[in-house]
Amino acid sequence: MRQSSAGTRGPAAAERVARRPGRGPVERGERTAGAGRPGEAEIDAVLLVTFGGPDEPADVLPFLRNVTRGRGVPEERIAQVAEHYHQLGGRSPINDQSRELLAALRDELAPLPVYWGNRNWRPYLRDALAEMRADGVRLAACFIPSVFSTYSGCRQYRENLAEALDELGAAGEPAPAFVKLRVFFNHPGFLEPMADRVQAALETLPADRRDGAHLVFVAHSVPRWQAVESGPAGGAYERQLLAASRTVARLLAERRGREQPWDVAYCSRSGSPRVPWLEPDVGDCLERLAAEGAESVVIVPIGFVSDHMEVIQDLDREALARAGKLGLTAARAGTVGADPRFVQMIVELVEERRDPSRPRRALGELGSFPDVCPLDCCGSPATEDRRPAMAGLPEDALGRGRYRRGAAERGGPATAGGPGHSEDGRRVWRTGILDEELPDARPGRPDRR
Numbered sequence: 001m002r003q004s005s006a007g008t009r010g011p012a013a014a015e016r017v018a019r020r021p022g023r024g025p026v027e028r029g030e031r032t033a034g035a036g037r038p039g040e041a042e043i044d045a046v047l048l049v050t051f052g053g054p055d056e057p058a059d060v061l062p063f064l065r066n067v068t069r070g071r072g073v074p075e076e077r078i079a080q081v082a083e084h085y086h087q088l089g090g091r092s093p094i095n096d097q098s099r100e101l102l103a104a105l106r107d108e109l110a111p112l113p114v115y116w117g118n119r120n121w122r123p124y125l126r127d128a129l130a131e132m133r134a135d136g137v138r139l140a141a142c143f144i145p146s147v148f149s150t151y152s153g154c155r156q157y158r159e160n161l162a163e164a165l166d167e168l169g170a171a172g173e174p175a176p177a178f179v180k181l182r183v184f185f186n187h188p189g190f191l192e193p194m195a196d197r198v199q200a201a202l203e204t205l206p207a208d209r210r211d212g213a214h215l216v217f218v219a220h221s222v223p224r225w226q227a228v229e230s231g232p233a234g235g236a237y238e239r240q241l242l243a244a245s246r247t248v249a250r251l252l253a254e255r256r257g258r259e260q261p262w263d264v265a266y267c268s269r270s271g272s273p274r275v276p277w278l279e280p281d282v283g284d285c286l287e288r289l290a291a292e293g294a295e296s297v298v299i300v301p302i303g304f305v306s307d308h309m310e311v312i313q314d315l316d317r318e319a320l321a322r323a324g325k326l327g328l329t330a331a332r333a334g335t336v337g338a339d340p341r342f343v344q345m346i347v348e349l350v351e352e353r354r355d356p357s358r359p360r361r362a363l364g365e366l367g368s369f370p371d372v373c374p375l376d377c378c379g380s381p382a383t384e385d386r387r388p389a390m391a392g393l394p395e396d397a398l399g400r401g402r403y404r405r406g407a408a409e410r411g412g413p414a415t416a417g418g419p420g421h422s423e424d425g426r427r428v429w430r431t432g433i434l435d436e437e438l439p440d441a442r443p444g445r446p447d448r449r
């Protein structure tokens, strides 16, 4: 079944765009190759770029082949993950969740058309691009719902866009240009709804288990090299995760009038066991907390925006079960999904690109992320040669040159990261590139301070 990704029904997108004030009609074929790139004020479409998932049992294996092609994921892991999808009836919830976000975005952004394409399943990015080209889109703003900067969450999607354009074939047709909206890990439109969800999860715990409950912020694990190379200067993945977690903990403390102790952990490790990935795994983190005397935890999937398969499998099925076995009272906080504040955030990210005088909201210490990824941003040390990537600098689209790999050189010892203690006894998060102080507040447990 062909799934249409065009905007609201009725007049063609080009006509709708033409009705907007200050814009001339956009006609198919108007722009020839090499014509001037439109400025960001002329963004005339939004493209929602998502991961994708199987819709029915027959999709599961071909989908997994798409995801893992060239990525060195062992066959046993693929079989195991296939089983996870089959336990959900062979259908991932992710496409429906993307459709819900898409519908909300179309409501808010109209008359700007919103298209949708997946990296790994139908509707594919190339289908969306074909439609955009037919509609005469000139400059699309891409929203990628990955919370943090890293190869898997940023450059890989940008490479997929380049591949999709390539598959379409130039054939003399003008193709749209792309910009990527900035990462939103510290935007209030993401963090405020997250804080609400943590509070709601906390309130499901028995009253006497709330004040001491430990928050465990969870993001997708990635190979250590990805974390080292992430962002413009390296180390962005963990730095952003820590900053976002700290801000949610602070927002929650403002609401409740007291601080919760918190930690960060990772889920969904795959790949060869010989390759170091970010640690600790959420299960190991729960074990440590139980051993340290914690009684209750709230698991916060801060690295995900919807309750998709990995959240259900790794957090609801595995982590909550592990917590139960360890005698911990546990709840899992929800994801932002299509929360109106999150949808409004996306609208705001589009507006700030069309009008640079608009405020760029961000909470916490890191500030708003640059609009355009520098050449070595979220590099892929799996290959030293740059692959073509769209929605970045024009040089990136050419795919020429090699990564500097500067961050890898600064990477320090190849330890897996994790909480530890500095020489003066502070609790710190160590990864070889980060040495961040962690909060040690354990309300009601002065013995542990």
Ligand SMILES: CC1=C(CCC(=O)O)c2cc3nc(cc4[nH]c(cc5[nH]c(cc1n2)c(C)c5CCC(=O)O)c(CCC(=O)O)c4C)C(CCC(=O)O)=C3C
Residues within 6 Å of the ligand: 051, 052, 053, 054, 064, 067, 068, 071, 073, 077, 078, 081, 092, 093, 094, 145, 146, 147, 150, 152, 153, 220, 221, 222, 223, 268, 269, 270, 271, 303, 308, 309, 310
């Ligand atoms: C950072 C990150 C995000 C968050 C950012 C973002 O959202 O983009 C994310 C999201 C997701 N990952 C997903 C699914 C999978 N990820 C896999 C494999 C991998 N993910 C990785 C990283 C990430 N993944 C990595 C480093 C691998 C190893 C292979 C490789 O280097 O590429 C595999 C293969 C089997 C396995 O290895 O587990 C599957 C099936 C789904 C869809 C869930 C559904 O269907 O509901 C979603 C949203």
Ligand SMILES: [Fe+2]
Residues within 6 Å of the ligand: 220
């Ligand atoms: Fe993944």
